Amino acid sequence: MKSGAKFDWQKIEQEYVTGEMGLRELAEEHHVAMSTMSKHAKVQNFAEKRKKYRTKVGQKALTRASTRDAKAIARIMTATEKTIRKLNKAVTDETVFGYLQEEPPGTDEETGERRPGGQHLVILDKADTKALVNLSTAIRNLSMAVKVMYPDGDSLREGDEREVVIMPDREESEE
Numbered sequence: 534m535k536s537g538a539k540f541d542w543q544k545i546e547q548e549y550v551t552g553e554m555g556l557r558e559l560a561e562e563h564h565v566a567m568s569t570m571s572k573h574a575k576v577q578n579f580a581e582k583r584k585k586y587r588t589k590v591g592q593k594a595l596t597r598a599s600t601r602d603a604k605a606i607a608r609i610m611t612a613t614e615k616t617i618r619k620l621n622k623a624v625t626d627e628t629v630f631g632y633l634q635e636e637p638p639g640t641d642e643e644t645g646e647r648r649p650g651g652q653h654l655v656i657l658d659k660a661d662t663k664a665l666v667n668l669s670t671a672i673r674n675l676s677m678a679v680k681v682m683y684p685d686g687d688s689l690r691e692g693d694e695r696e697v698v699i700m701p702d703r704e705e706s707e708e
Contacts, residue, residue, distance in 0.1 A: 540563060540565055541563075542573060542577070545559055545563055545565070545570075545573075546577060546579060546582070549574070549579050549583060550579065550582045550583045550586050551586060556570050556571060556574055556579070557570075609678060613675050613678050613679065616671070616675060617675060620668065620671055620672070620675075635650070635651075635652055636650050636651055636652070637650045638650040
């Protein structure tokens with residue numbers, strides 16, 4: 534390049550600050566002598582500007598990532614809390630101490646009329662162990678979801694027992 538030639542220093546600076554190329558590569562690409570490139574980069578603080586730019590980009594990326602992660606965790610927590618509420622509502626005498634029995638169609642013994650088949654609830658004296666296993670599995674799965682969200686327990690307060698869901702007591706029926 535002839536002496537006195539004009540270089541687009543603004544473009545060169547932008548490429549250096551926002552890119553990955555070193556000064557030598559930029560000097561070759563823009564046909565600038567390495568000594569001229571070094572002097573200009575030193576006077577214009579290219580290295581400091583690159584460092585500040587990367588720090589700023591890194592901070593923005595972390596902010597976006599943390600916002601995205603916080604939203605995902607909030608969705609999981611909301612779903613978990615809704616599931617626990619539904620599970621608490623589902624634990625009733627009918628789910629733990631009862632089962633649905635299928636009745637075939639038949640004839641009423643007193644009136645002789647035909648009656649349709651269907652289901653009716655049978656309440657047992659003892660709990661349905663299958664229902665209890667299903668409920669305990671659901672509780673364990675919810676507990677695992679909370680552990681995944683808070684692996685170090687940092688978000689758990691002292692004495693906070695998020696892993697335990699207290700199930701309502703079975704009310705004694707007066708029948």
